Amino acid sequence: MTEHPHTLNDVVDHGRIAVCCGSGGVGKTTTAAIVAIEGARRGRRAVVVTIDPAKRLANALGLDELSNVPRVIDVGRWDPDGDRVEGGELSAMMLDTKSTFDGLVTRYADSPAQAQRILANNFYRNISSALSGTQEYMAMEKLHELHEDGGYDLIVVDTPPSRHALDFLDAPARLLRLLNNPIFRVLMVPTRTYLKIAGAAVQAFIRTVSKVVGAEVVDDIVAFFRSFEGMEEGFRTRAGRVVEILQQDETRFVLVTSPRRDAIEEARFFAERIGDHDLAVDALVVNRVHPRFGTEMSAGLRARAATLRDLEFPRRSQRDARDRLAARYQNLAEFNEIAERERSYIETVRVRTRSAGVAFVPYLAHDVHDFTALAEIGRILFAPADIEARPPAVGE
Amino acid sequence: MELAHFCSTSRVVIVAGKGGVGKTTVTATLAVAAARTGRSVLIVEVEGKSGLATAFNRPALGYEEQDLAPGIRGRTLTPDAALRDWLEGNGLKRISKRLVQTGALDVIATAVPGMKDILVLGKVKSLEQSRAADLIIVDAPAAGHALTFLTSAHGLLDAVAVGPVRKQAADVVELLSDPVRTQVLLVTLPEETPVNEAVDTAFAIEDRVGVRLGPVVVNGYYPELALSGTAQATASAAQADAELIDVYVSDTEAADLAAAANFRAERTGIQLAQAERLAQALPLPQIRLPFVFTSEIGPAEIETLADAFTEGVEAL
Numbered sequence: 001m002t003e004h005p006h007t008l009n010d011v012v013d014h015g016r017i018a019v020c021c022g023s024g025g026v027g028k029t030t031t032a033a034i035v036a037i038e039g040a041r042r043g044r045r046a047v048v049v050t051i052d053p054a055k056r057l058a059n060a061l062g063l064d065e066l067s068n069v070p071r072v073i074d075v076g077r078w079d080p081d082g083d084r085v086e087g088g089e090l091s092a093m094m095l096d097t098k099s100t101f102d103g104l105v106t107r108y109a110d111s112p113a114q115a116q117r118i119l120a121n122n123f124y125r126n127i128s129s130a131l132s133g134t135q136e137y138m139a140m141e142k143l144h145e146l147h148e149d150g151g152y153d154l155i156v157v158d159t160p161p162s163r164h165a166l167d168f169l170d171a172p173a174r175l176l177r178l179l180n181n182p183i184f185r186v187l188m189v190p191t192r193t194y195l196k197i198a199g200a201a202v203q204a205f206i207r208t209v210s211k212v213v214g215a216e217v218v219d220d221i222v223a224f225f226r227s228f229e230g231m232e233e234g235f236r237t238r239a240g241r242v243v244e245i246l247q248q249d250e251t252r253f254v255l256v257t258s259p260r261r262d263a264i265e266e267a268r269f270f271a272e273r274i275g276d277h278d279l280a281v282d283a284l285v286v287n288r289v290h291p292r293f294g295t296e297m298s299a300g301l302r303a304r305a306a307t308l309r310d311l312e313f314p315r316r317s318q319r320d321a322r323d324r325l326a327a328r329y330q331n332l333a334e335f336n337e338i339a340e341r342e343r344s345y346i347e348t349v350r351v352r353t354r355s356a357g358v359a360f361v362p363y364l365a366h367d368v369h370d371f372t373a374l375a376e377i378g379r380i381l382f383a384p385a386d387i388e389a390r391p392p393a394v395g396e
Numbered sequence: 397m398e399l400a401h402f403c404s405t406s407r408v409v410i411v412a413g414k415g416g417v418g419k420t421t422v423t424a425t426l427a428v429a430a431a432r433t434g435r436s437v438l439i440v441e442v443e444g445k446s447g448l449a450t451a452f453n454r455p456a457l458g459y460e461e462q463d464l465a466p467g468i469r470g471r472t473l474t475p476d477a478a479l480r481d482w483l484e485g486n487g488l489k490r491i492s493k494r495l496v497q498t499g500a501l502d503v504i505a506t507a508v509p510g511m512k513d514i515l516v517l518g519k520v521k522s523l524e525q526s527r528a529a530d531l532i533i534v535d536a537p538a539a540g541h542a543l544t545f546l547t548s549a550h551g552l553l554d555a556v557a558v559g560p561v562r563k564q565a566a567d568v569v570e571l572l573s574d575p576v577r578t579q580v581l582l583v584t585l586p587e588e589t590p591v592n593e594a595v596d597t598a599f600a601i602e603d604r605v606g607v608r609l610g611p612v613v614v615n616g617y618y619p620e621l622a623l624s625g626t627a628q629a630t631a632s633a634a635q636a637d638a639e640l641i642d643v644y645v646s647d648t649e650a651a652d653l654a655a656a657a658n659f660r661a662e663r664t665g666i667q668l669a670q671a672e673r674l675a676q677a678l679p680l681p682q683i684r685l686p687f688v689f690t691s692e693i694g695p696a697e698i699e700t701l702a703d704a705f706t707e708g709v710e711a712l
Contacts, residue, residue: 024538025416025589054589126509161415178502208491209504212483214559217507260416262447291659294652313641321637325645327622328634332656334689341691366666367588 007283007357008254008381012039015252015282017147017155017245021168022256023266024161027287027361029053030368031256032158033061034378036090037078037371039154043085046154048092049142051135052161056369058094066096068103070146078371091152093142100138101128108234114227122217123224127175135160136171140242147245166273169246172239179225179232243277252282255356257349259289259342264349271352281353285381286346287361292339293332301333397712400433406579407524408532408571409610410546412601413583414593415538418615418685421693421701422583423535424451425685428702429709430531431467438529439470442516442545443537453695465695469529475512476501478519485522486560508556510548517549517568524577543597546572546580546605575608583613584674586667595677611681611712613705614671618664619686621657629657683708 011018012035020032029050036048047070050063058064062073070091078090102119109115118124128134139157146155159168210218245251253274257267271281308326313319350358359381368374409426413419427437441448441457449456452464461471479501483492495501505511524532536542549568556562572578580601584594594612601607623629631650634657638645645653671682685704688697 023415025414054592123507126506131506131509178506205491205494205500208488209495209500212486212488212559213504213508213511213561214556217504217556221503221507258416262416291655293656293659294648296649296652308641308643311641311643318641321640324623324628325634325637325641325643328637328653328657331621331660332653335656335659337689337691 007252007355008035008285008359010357011035011252011254011283012042012044012154012382014250015154016250017143017157017248018252018254019143019157019159019168019246020254020256021159021166021270023263026256026258026263027285027368028161028256029057029158030374030377031254031285031287031381032156033057033092034374034381035254036092036154036156037374038378038382039156040088040090041079041084043088044153045087045089045151046091046156047146047150047152048090048156048158049095049139049146050092050158051095051139053094053158054367054369056367060370060374061092063092063094065094066099067093068096068099069093070150078375080371095135095139095142097135097138098128100142101134104141104235104238105231108231110230114231117227118224121224121227122220127178131175133167133171133174136168137175137239140168140172140246141238144238144242144245166270169243169274169277172235172242176232176236176239179228179235247278251279253279254283254285255281255349255353256285256287258287259345261345264345267349268352271349281356284349284353284356284358285361286358288363289346289360290335290338290342290363292336292343294336296332296336298333298337298340301329301336305329305333397709399429399706399709402709402712403430403433403435403531405610406575406577406608407530408520408534408578410534410536410578410580410607411583412536412542412546412580412597413538413613414590414597417583417585417590419538419583420448420535421451421688421698422581422613422615422685423533424448424693424698425701425705426581427468427533428465428698429705430533431465432702432706435467435530437468438523438532439464439468439535440520440523440532441470441472441535442474443535447693448535451693451695451698473516473519475505475515478515479512481519482515482564508552508561510544510552511561513545513548514552514561514565514568517545517571518564521567521571524571543600543604546601546607550604573606579608579610581610581613582680583615585616586614586670586674588670591670591674591677594674598678598680609680611683611708612674612678613683613685613708614674615685616687617667617671617684618660620664621660623657629661630654681712683712 018035020028020035022028032048032050036046039046048061050058050061053061053063062071070093073090073092075084075090079088105118106115109118136159139159143155143157146152206218255267255270257263274281305326308322308329311322313322361377361380366373368377411419411423411426423439427439430437438461439448448470449464452468454462454464457470457472459472459474459477461469464470479495480492483489483495495504520532520534537545549565549572552565553562553569556565582594582598584590598609598612602609631647631654634650634653635645671684675682683705685701685708688701690697
């Protein structure tokens with residue numbers, strides 16, 4: 001009996017917010033969708049916020065375009081047998097970073113005119129669409145919004161495929177740092193005063209920058225910082241509130257990974273760093289795990305293949321049989337070597353997420369992009385059997 | 397095509413692909429193959445960390461060039477360092493430190509999206525023009541960043557009307573769109589999602605950058621086994637072969653051998669189907685590299701992959 005049996009079940013039953021994290025390409029969005037579906041099946045009002053999902057998964061979820069409000073998914077699609085717990089509801093949305101940011105600006109602007117000025121500014125357009133970190137920030141912002149007034153029992157958020165899985169936690173702070181840049185803060189003071197206060201050094205600096213990137217670009221920057229004046233406080237408060245939400249008892253972190261070396265390194269890094277934010281991984285999902293065939297170790301099997309190859313036979317048919325059998329051993333050795341390696345990789349993450357339950361999804365032949373396939377993985381993830389024992393660890 | 401000829405078709409090769417497809421491995425493989433033809437090779441790594449140095453069994457790369465193997469050198473090229481170089485080259489040494497220190501660079505880079513990419517590619521251009529090596533291989537950022545990386549020069553030409561940054565962008569566009577100077581090697585895996593993404597990226601690159609696409613490197617093929625077909629992937633077939641040469645194979649072991657052989661046959665089938673799908677969707681030649689079963693990809697594995705790469709090029 002472990003301390004936290006079936007943590008993924010706990011996420012679905014008791015979590016109010018589930019944040020799915022992990023590096024790109026490990027099945028994060030798919031996992032987020034499955035968690036939300038399972039929540040809905042268990043009678044919760046669940047919503048999944050996806051970020052840049054693969055086209056076919058998006059289609060399956062009925063998401064044809066970016067949207068800012070979740071859409072309810074027809075119950076017949078995710079519960080074809082009608083055996084969900086009464087009250088369950090599933091919604092999904094595909095995060096529209098720019099319009100989420102626009103909404104935030106409109107909310108904190110003193111007047112519609114101020115909002116309009118900012119929304120029309122080129123520099124702002126870059127911040128809201130092209131700046132790295134904005135997507136992360138807006139994912140958290142949307143989480144905040146749905147949490148405060150969405151009326152959902154379970155909000156599942158996918159996180160953007162950042163270089164580092166933790167970027168979504170740091171993104172608000174990074175953007176605030178940008179807005180608080182000392183040089184450009186000077187520019188936020190109204191025109192005339194700015195010329196006086198800015199001083200020769202800053203002016204020379206601005207002139208040089210204008211020379212490098214062009215005066216129009218600098219004008220845009222200056223105009224942006226001036227329009228933005230007075231709004232940072234609102235943004236800061238809100239960013240602080242997001243961090244509080246993430247630290248709530250009912251918030252769960254699901255770390256998704258694959259047993260590949262780079263994904264594992266990223267997961268390990270995440271598991272170590274998340275503690276710095278007073279948070280912990282509640283469930284670990286490992287996708288695309290290779291099967292292990294039998295209990296024999298790869299080294300022995302490889303040796304057996306080599307021994308067979310050295311045998312000499314007079315007849316052609318025997319030599320062919322020898323080659324085929326050696327190839328079979330070689331093949332078994334190779335796959336068991338992958339399996340051994342994957343299990344030892346996974347172990348290095350497990351020791352860093354001690355209290356988290358672990359679920360494994362085998363290597364599947366096809367991509368997951370319809371509800372039937374999602375349900376199939378859901379059965380594996382939420383199986384009542386001791387999922388921690390699968391796949392067996394090396395030497396078991 | 398002769399490998400030597402292939403290596404002389406462009407002076408810069410940008411290796412691009414989504415994370416996890418083995419971009420860095422392919423970069424190292426191409427470097428080793430090119431070095432075998434007697435060319436000097438410089439590998440440029442634009443994202444902080446990767447396994448590139450590990451592949452050559454050397455310590456992590458830095459801004460200063462270092463030897464990775466005979467004929468192969470490597471270095472990193474981060475935007476901040478590229479900016480410093482560029483400012484100094486443009487007589488703006490005095491403000492370079494301040495730009496970076498005050499964080500003003502971040503603000504400017506935000507104002508001019510793609511500027512960091514331009515700085516990096518601009519530096520690649522000056523390496524190319526100073527003939528820093530016969531072949532410069534750029535390990536590009538993971539796609540979709542790769543697409544941004546390659547398209548930012550065009551975008552910047554639209555956004556910035558004057559100044560040295562515009563000049564820099566124009567130089568980069570020229571470098572990228574000259575097929576004699578640059579080609580992009582797309583890397584993918586014979587699996588559903590990576591194939592879809594490779595197709596999308598290829599069309600986007602062609603439409604929006606006008607850069608020449610070299611062959612697609614399809615990484616991670618299971619090598620062919622001496623046994624083929626599912627008929628031989630049964631436990632009884634394994635037992636029959638064992639009997640013929642008079643060795644003992646237990647029933648459990650025969651079952652494991654069969655299960656593993658089936659798994660491989662199934663995966664191989666999927667791989668071939670996906671490669672075929674890629675060929676249908678993308679009219680580019682493919683170079684297939686074998687899956688490496690060993691845990692770490694080191695110099696020995698890269699040599700093996702370079703053999704396969706050479707074969708692939710010769711078959712083009």
